[in-house]
Amino acid sequence: MNINKLVRTTLLASKYSAKFILTWSTCAAAAPGELSNVPLYARSSAQPNIMLVMDSSGSMENVVPGPLGYDKNEVYASCENPIGYKYEEPQDPGDFEKSEVRFRVTLSESAAGTVEFTIGDGIWRSWDTKNNCFDDAVYYDEAWLYADRDNGFYFETGNDKKYRSKNVSGHFLNWFFSHRDSSDDYRSAKFLNENGSVRRSKVGVRRVDIMKEVLHELISNLSGTRVGLMQFDGKKDGGRAMFGVSELTPENRNLLHERVDAVDTSSSTPLAETFAGVARYFISGYEDQHLSYIDEDGSTVSAPGREIFDNEPDWDEVSPKVKKPDNTINGGAIQYHCQKNFMVALTDGEPSYRDDEISSHLKGYDFACSGNPAGCTDENQGYSSDRGKKYMKWMMLLRHSSTLTYARICGNQMERQLSTI
Numbered sequence: 001m002n003i004n005k006l007v008r009t010t011l012l013a014s015k016y017s018a019k020f021i022l023t024w025s026t027c028a029a030a031a032p033g034e035l036s037n038v039p040l041y042a043r044s045s046a047q048p049n050i051m052l053v054m055d056s057s058g059s060m061e062n063v064v065p066g067p068l069g070y071d072k073n074e075v076y077a078s079c080e081n082p083i084g085y086k087y088e089e090p091q092d093p094g095d096f097e098k099s100e101v102r103f104r105v106t107l108s109e110s111a112a113g114t115v116e117f118t119i120g121d122g123i124w125r126s127w128d129t130k131n132n133c134f135d136d137a138v139y140y141d142e143a144w145l146y147a148d149r150d151n152g153f154y155f156e157t158g159n160d161k162k163y164r165s166k167n168v169s170g171h172f173l174n175w176f177f178s179h180r181d182s183s184d185d186y187r188s189a190k191f192l193n194e195n196g197s198v199r200r201s202k203v204g205v206r207r208v209d210i211m212k213e214v215l216h217e218l219i220s221n222l223s224g225t226r227v228g229l230m231q232f233d234g235k236k237d238g239g240r241a242m243f244g245v246s247e248l249t250p251e252n253r254n255l256l257h258e259r260v261d262a263v264d265t266s267s268s269t270p271l272a273e274t275f276a277g278v279a280r281y282f283i284s285g286y287e288d289q290h291l292s293y294i295d296e297d298g299s300t301v302s303a304p305g306r307e308i309f310d311n312e313p314d315w316d317e318v319s320p321k322v323k324k325p326d327n328t329i330n331g332g333a334i335q336y337h338c339q340k341n342f343m344v345a346l347t348d349g350e351p352s353y354r355d356d357e358i359s360s361h362l363k364g365y366d367f368a369c370s371g372n373p374a375g376c377t378d379e380n381q382g383y384s385s386d387r388g389k390k391y392m393k394w395m396m397l398l399r400h401s402s403t404l405t406y407a408r409i410c411g412n413q414m415e416r417q418l419s420t421i
Contacts, residue, residue, distance in 0.1 A: 046336040049226045049245045051278050052215060054260070055347035056231040057269045060208040062162045062348075063145050068210075069175075069203050076175050077186030079133035083119060101143040101173060104156035105191045105198055113190035113198050117177055127177035127188040134170030143168040145176070147200040155191075155200045163206075176202050208265050211346045215260050218344075222248060228281070228333075229259050232274055233314045234267035237357040239274035241281065241313040241322035245333050259318070271351040273311050276358050278343050280309040282334055285327035293361075301361070308361045 099119040106114040116124040119140070125132040134140070144157035144164050157163065179189040191199040204210045219227065228245035232238075242259045246252045283289070287306035295301045315322050325333040334341060356363070 046339040047224055047226050047247065048340040048342060049228070049282070049333060050222070050342045050344060051228045051230060051245060051281065052218075053239065053274060053278060053343060053345035053347075054211060054215065054229070054231045054242075054263050055207075055269065055345075055349075056234065056263050056265050056267050057347075057349070058265055058267070059269075059348055060211065060265045061206055063165055063205050064207055064210060070172060072169075072171065074175075076136075076171065076180075077129045077133065077178055079129060079135060079170070079174060081131045082133060082135035082138070082170065083125075083131070099140050099142075101140055101168070102157045103144070103147065103177070104154040105147055105200065106154055107150075107198055108153070112196070113192035115177060115189055115191055127174075129186055133178075134173045136169065136171035136174065138170045139167045140170065140173065142166055143173060143176075145201055145205045155198060207348050208263075212260050212263070214346065216257060219248075219253060219256050219260070227252075227256060229256060230274065230278060230281075230313060231263050232267040232270055233317070234264075237270055237273045237354070238311045239270070239277040239313045240317050241315050242318055244322045244325070245281075262318075268354065269347065269349055269351055270355045270357075271345075271347065272355050272358050272362070275343065275345065276309050276311040276362060277313040280306075280312050281325065282341050283309060284325040285332050286334070303361060308359055310359045311357065 101117060101119055103115055103117040104124070106112060106116075114126070116126055118124050127133060142164055146163040147155035147157050148160055148163055149156045149158040174186075177189055178186045180186055189202060191202055193199055201209075204213050226245045226247050227243075228241070229243040230239045230241055233240035242263065243256055248256075280287075283291075283305040288304050290302045291305050291308055292300050292302040293308075313322075315324055323331070325331060329335045
């Protein structure tokens with residue numbers, strides 16, 4: 001199974017992702033009970049391990065421009081009598097309509113998902129193509145795209161500015177509040193999930209929504225793998241174990257979906273600490289075994305795994321608690337010779353400023369790459385801040401068996417960079 005291809009295909013097909021994806025693999029290539037960072041390029045029936053890492057920082061609440069399903073070049077419903085011209089002097093196309101667009105979604109069973117909007121005049125409307133629609137060519141000053149409040153009757157937009165988008169086109173708003181039916185007629189949209197529950201927006205517009213949708217799709221499509229889940233820990237440095245690496249039985253697949261949905265967004269962005277915790281998870285049960293790596297001066301350094309990866313995940317924040325792996329086949333993360341181990345991380349940003357509780361082995365670690373003597377994670381390779389370079393460099397540690405993929409998102413355009421070590 002080509003996990004790099006699968007992950008990239010999933011995200012590219014979805015037209016969205018977090019700022020980058022990272023995958024790496026190690027190989028237990030020595031005798032049973034010993035760890036090695038030297039890969040064996042041989043077939044094995046052992047299922048690979050994949051640890052999914054979710055960014056649970058506060059910035060993941062922010063709205064992403066250009067949500068899935070919207071196409072600025074698509075022709076949506078035509079509006080006979082645009083709303084804005086009723087309340088402002090007519091303007092040239094491209095001018096800004098000084099209106100604040102808000103909406104609410106009905107929660108009652110009889111009208112679940114029904115959407116009404118207002119442009120700040122106190123009048124609630126259901127979208128239609130005649131009088132309650134927008135001029136495609138006019139930009140409206142502010143539009144709230146996520147209903148974060150629940151008053152018992154409606155999900156409604158509040159005042160948190162991270163759910164607001166400025167200078168929104170009428171073309172987008174016509175798409176947002178409408179739905180094309182089987183007869184190709186446009187009608188007022190209903191914000192409902194596939195199971196009939198009420199949504200807080202037409203589609204996933206927050207970064208965390210997009211991340212969860214990507215992971216749900218990935219979990220549903222993966223097979224022949226063992227999968228676990230971690231997030232950033234909001235109570236201490238590093239990561240929090242949410243689901244131990246396990247075979248994807250129907251029961252475990254459902255539990256993974258539930259754990260993905262349960263991840264909240266309130267922490268900082270301790271990337272290096274969390275990723276070191278993922279490595280510690282994989283070597284749990286073998287922490288005293290020595291690992292070796294090539295240092296920046298070309299020398300070989302050997303140290304116990306617990307000294308290199310000295311960040312243990314938080315094991316106790318979910319119920320039931322995530323069991324710490326041991327050195328047995330049934331209880332271990334790494335079970336067999338050359339069982340491949342991957343991490344897939346979805347995040348929207350660089351490490352937070354306190355992301356430095358990692359071992360001295362990992363801090364500043366890097367080595368020269370072809371065409372880039374300064375190091376594989378030097379700023380010429382995509383990083384612009386010192387902290388981003390310093391604390392992400394350690395990911396090159398297992399260089400003989402690692403593949404690092406960055407995916408940066410700007411709107412709906414993905415820019416990818418692949419570095420194979």
